[in-house]
Amino acid sequence: xxxxxxxxxxxxxxxxxxxxxxxxxxxxxxxxxxxxxxxxxxxxxxxxxxxxxxxxxxxxxxxxxxxxxxxxxxxxxxxxxxxxxxxxxxxxxxxxxxxxxxxxxxxxxxxxxxxxxxxxxxxxxxxxxxxxxxxxxxxxxxxxxxxxxxxxxxxxxxxxxxxxxxxxxxxxxxxxxxxxxxxxxxxxxxxxxxxxxxxxxxxxxxxxxxxxxxxxxxxxxxxxxxxxxxxxxxxxxxxxxxxxxxxxxxxxxxxxxxxxxxxxxxxxxxxxxxxxxxxxxxxxxxxxxxxxxxxxxxxxxxxxxxxxxxxxxxxxxxxxxxxxxxxxxxxxxxxxxxxxxxxxxxxxxxxxxxxxxxxxxxxxxxxxxxxxxxxxxxxxxxxxxxxxxxxxxxxxxxxxxxxxxxxxxxxxxxxxxxxxxxxxxxxxxxxxxxxxxxxxxxxxxxxxxxxxxxxxxxxxxxxxxxxxxxxxxxxxxxxxxxxxxxxxxxxxxxxxxxxxxxxxxxxxxxxxxxxxxxxxxxxxxxxxxxxxxxxxxxxxxxxxxxxxxxxxxxxxxxxxxxxxxxxxxxxxxxxxxxxxxxxxxxxxxxxxxxxxxxxxxxxxxxxxxxxxxxxxxxxxxxxxxxxxxxxxxxxxxxxxxxxxxxxxxxxxxxxxxxxxxxxxxxxx
Numbered sequence: 208x209x210x211x212x213x214x215x216x217x218x219x220x221x222x223x224x225x226x227x228x229x230x231x232x233x234x235x236x237x238x239x240x241x242x243x244x245x246x247x248x249x250x251x252x253x254x255x256x257x258x259x260x261x262x263x264x265x266x267x268x269x270x271x272x273x274x275x276x277x278x279x280x281x282x283x284x285x286x287x288x289x290x291x292x293x294x295x296x297x298x299x300x301x302x303x304x305x306x307x308x309x310x311x312x313x314x315x316x317x318x319x320x321x322x323x324x325x326x327x328x329x330x331x332x333x334x335x336x337x338x339x340x341x342x343x344x345x346x347x348x349x350x351x352x353x354x355x356x357x358x359x360x361x362x363x364x365x366x367x368x369x370x371x372x373x374x375x376x377x378x379x380x381x382x383x384x385x386x387x388x389x390x391x392x393x394x395x396x397x398x399x400x401x402x403x404x405x406x407x408x409x410x411x412x413x414x415x416x417x418x419x420x421x422x423x424x425x426x427x428x429x430x431x432x433x434x435x436x437x438x439x440x441x442x443x444x445x446x447x448x449x450x451x452x453x454x455x456x457x458x459x460x461x462x463x464x465x466x467x468x469x470x471x472x473x474x475x476x477x478x479x480x481x482x483x484x485x486x487x488x489x490x491x492x493x494x495x496x497x498x499x500x501x502x503x504x505x506x507x508x509x510x511x512x513x514x515x516x517x518x519x520x521x522x523x524x525x526x527x528x529x530x531x532x533x534x535x536x537x538x539x540x541x542x543x544x545x546x547x548x549x550x551x552x553x554x555x556x557x558x559x560x561x562x563x564x565x566x567x568x569x570x571x572x573x574x575x576x577x578x579x580x581x582x583x584x585x586x587x588x589x590x591x592x593x594x595x596x597x598x599x600x601x602x603x604x605x606x607x608x609x610x611x612x613x614x615x616x617x618x619x620x621x622x623x624x625x626x627x628x629x630x631x632x633x634x635x636x637x638x639x640x641x642x643x644x645x646x647x648x649x650x651x652x653x654x655x656x657x658x659x660x661x662x663x664x665x666x667x668x669x670x671x672x673x674x675x676x677x678x679x680x681x682x683x684x685x686x687x688x689x690x691x692x693x694x695x696x697x698x699x700x701x702x703x704x705x706x707x708x709x710x711x712x713x714x715x716x717x718x719x720x721x722x723x724x725x726x727x728x729x730x731x732x733x734x735x736x737x738x739x740x741x742x743x744x745x746x747x748x749x750x751x752x753x754x755x756x757x758x759x760x761x762x763x764x765x766x767x768x769x770x771x772x773x774x775x776x777x778x779x780x781x782x783x784x785x786x787x788x789x790x791x792x793x794x795x796x797x798x799x800x801x802x803x804x805x806x807x808x809x810x811x812x813x814x815x816x817x818x819x820x821x822x823x824x825x826x827x828x829x830x831x832x833x834x835x836x837x838x839x840x841x842x843x844x845x846x847x848x849x850x851x852x853x854x855x856x857x858x859x860x861x862x863x864x865x866x867x868x869x870x871x872x873x874x875x
Contacts, residue, residue, distance in 0.1 A: 211341050212349035214251045215243075220479060222298025223260060229278045229296065230262055230304070231343055236274065239266045242325055242340040242352070245303070249336045253361050255391070258429060260302045263328055263340065268292050268306045275304075283510025286418065289320050293508045299481040299550060301429075301511075312376035316414030326354060333380050334387075335360045335367045364393045374406035379419035381406060382445045386423075389439035390430060412448050418507075424449050425506040428487035432467075434458055437490065450505065452498040459492040462557075469556055472572050473549070480549035484515040485557065514550070519558075521551035526564055529555075537575060538608040544571050578610040583621050590622070590629040602628045 216224070227243075234241045245261030264271070267290050272282060275294060283301075284293040290306035309323040309331045323331075325340055332338040335357040342350040351358075360367050366387060373380050381403060387393060395403060406412075430436045438455045440446050446454060466489060470482050491499055503512045525547055528534065534543050544552060556568045582603060587593070592602060606624070609615045615624055 209252060210349070211251065211351055215341070215349060218251055219257060220298070220300075222296065222300045222479075223257065225298070226260065226280070226296035226300045226302055227262075227343065229275070229280065230302070233271050233274045233278065234264060234343075235345075237266070237271060239264055240342075240344045241265070242342055244329070244340045245332075245337055248339045248341055248351075249357070249361060251341075252339070252358060253336075253391075256431070258301075258431070260300065262302060262304050262343075263307050263325060264304060265307055265325070268304045271304070281510055283508040288318075293510070295510055298479070299514075301508075314414070315375055315411055316378055316416045316419075318377070318416070325352065329354055330369065332369050333373060333377070333383060335369055336365075338369055360396075364391070365396045366393050366399060367396045368399045368402065371402065374402050375409075375411055377419070378406070378412045378415045379423060381412060381443075382415075382419075382423050382440065382449070385439055385443050385445060386426065386430070386436055389436045390432075407443075412445070415448060420449055421505050421507040424453075424502070425508060425511060428490065428511075429483045431482075433486050433490050434460065434463055450502060453491065453494065453502060457493040458490045462492070463489050466553075466557055470553060473553060473556070476571065476576065477545050478549050478552055480553035482553065483511070484518055484550060485554055487515055488518060518550070518554045521548060522555035522558060525551040525555050526559060526561065529567060530561075530563060537570065537611040540567055541571065541575060541608065541611065575611045579607060581610050582606060583618070583625075586618070586621060587625060590625055591632070592625060592628055592630075596630065598628065 215227075219227070230241065241262050241264040243260065244263045247257050247260050249255075250257045269285065269287070269290050269292065272285075272292060275292070276282065279297055280302075281295045282292060283295050285291065286293075289308060292304040294302040294304055296302060307323055307325050307328040308320045309327045310318045310320055312318055329338045329340060329352065335355045337357070338353075338355045339357045340352040342348060342352070355369060366384060368374070368380075370376070384395060384399075384403060388395070394400075427433050427436055427440070434455060437446070437453075437458065440449070441455055463486070466482065466485055470480055473480055491502065494502065503515070506512055528547070529540065529543060534540050555564065559565065559568075587602075592599065596602070602625070606615070609624065615621050
């Protein structure tokens with residue numbers, strides 16, 4: 208279903224929209240409602256040009272005559288029985304203002320009118336395509352009323368009678384059906400065609416009323432191609448009933464073609480002329496003066512006849528103004544062509560033999576439009592004068608007038624003229640740049656634990672490491688090892704090794720348990736460290752670690768096959784050979800067993816019951832017996848793994864209290 212609000216605002220001309228606005232104000236002041244009906248709704252729906260407007264109003268339309276005249280509308284005629292007014296608004300907008308009514312036919316061609324609602328008014332119409340209405344009221348503006356499904360017949364391009372007896376009751380419908388077929392190219396549906404042939408053969412056309420006769424005669428002149436409609440009516444023998452003296456032979460066909468070509472040319476330049484009066488003049492060009500006078504008296508609207516008779520006077524007045532000195536410049540002449548009475552402009556251009564007038568028409572139709580090619584659209588785009596600008600059309604029109612006057616011939620003049628109309632440039636776009644991270648910056652990873660129990664164990668392990676490390680940064684393993692001097696390269700390697708272990712440890716702690724048979728990731732790292740670290744040789748007078756402790760540690764650390772293969776393939780950290788140093792006296796060292804690594808990485812193995820050896824962490828730092836140069840060692844060395852280098856001549860650790868034997872790691 209089309210949007211009729213959009214169609215009303217875009218398919219109607221500005222003069223037609225102004226006429227509708229005036230009538231809506233009149234109806235609102237009178238406290239009544241009105242609807243757009245008839246041909247206008249059909250043409251809006253089908254896409255044809257809307258020429259005439261028909262407005263249906265609840266109540267007596269004749270009472271609105273004075274209010275309409277105050278708003279600038281002219282009364283071209285009226286019909287008392289149907290309470291209808293025939294109006295003309297500025298711009299030659301023809302409007303039929305009728306009262307909603309129903310009709311009864313006691314005899315063929317003798318209608319009786321009764322006031323009725325809009326629904327009843329639509330059901331008394333001729334064809335379903337004309338039985339539609341669009342509301343023009345405030346609360347329902349644009350609402351379509353289609354009780355007989357006329358929109359479907361419009362889509363099918365079919366003419367279908369509303370009443371089965373329409374041709375018999377109102378014989379003018381046969382003339383109207385012929386006119387619609389000639390204008391629209393639509394056909395009657397099968398039943399309607401059968402009724403048409405029956406009514407024509409029975410001769411019901413003789414009951415045609417005088418009101419319907421005058422209306423159909425005038426409508427020939429309002430058609431877009433009046434000569435084609437005249438020939439169609441003549442072929443059906445309807446002209447013998449309407450006006451026998453008027454035939455297609457009485458029309459000037461050549462001049463009608465020239466008139467249509469001129470009207471189209473003016474339309475392209477924005478001059479919307481109504482050809483009805485000029486077309487009637489040429490359609491009756493060969494009629495005798497007596498027949499022509501009789502025909503004019505027969506027409507429905509007296510105002511239309513007056514316009515027809517005043518064509519020559521209108522053209523003479525326009526010629527006088529066009530040739531005046533005030534309109535000598537091209538811009539003034541262009542404004543005059545587009546603002547004067549369109550019907551006068553059309554008739555003067557068609558009938559004038561004056562060379563100067565013909566030259567001005569040639570400039571308006573041929574020369575001046577070429578100046579539009581010189582409008583600098585690229586420069587306007589550069590200066591931000593685009594169609595989105597509210598005053599864009601006004602700027603383009605003013606620029607066009609300057610160009611046809613021969614001004615603004617250089618790009619500098621064009622730029623200077625457009626500069627006042629150029630809007631300011633938009634502010635620059637603000638872009639927020641994020642600072643780059645410095646190279647070498649260490650990422651701090653927060654540890655994640657699988658459950659609360661593991662988190663508590665991790666915290667306890669950290670406390671043990673803090674207690675063991677203390678403030679001395681020294682750990683005595685009870686072994687007599689050679690001194691090692693740590694250089695800058697060694698420290699870097701140790702730091703990288705520590706970071707690798709820390710990352711692996713963090714991943715093992717944060718990863719969820721894949722299956723119930725997997726051990727803790729810390730146990731895997733501990734076994735990896737134990738296998739990769741070389742066994743330290745016992746010092747003189749020292750016994751090796753007891754076998755039960757080593758076996759217990761091996762049982763506690765069990766690595767799955769895939770992790771064990773990875774641990775075996777991991778290369779052990781190689782320490783650089785230390786430079787020879789002078790021998791120093793080594794203090795006596797207490798004999799104690801080597802520490803074993805527990806399942807939890809980073810924790811020392813708890814000694815068995817009865818063993819008084821001090822706890823030793825899995826990660827140790829190295830201290831040389833000789834005094835090292837004054838340098839600050841990285842904090843990462845405070846928690847070095849067991850595989851790192853060990854110091855020679857470390858101080859003995861303090862004895863600690865006995866603890867229970869180490870517990871085996873929990874299986875998950």
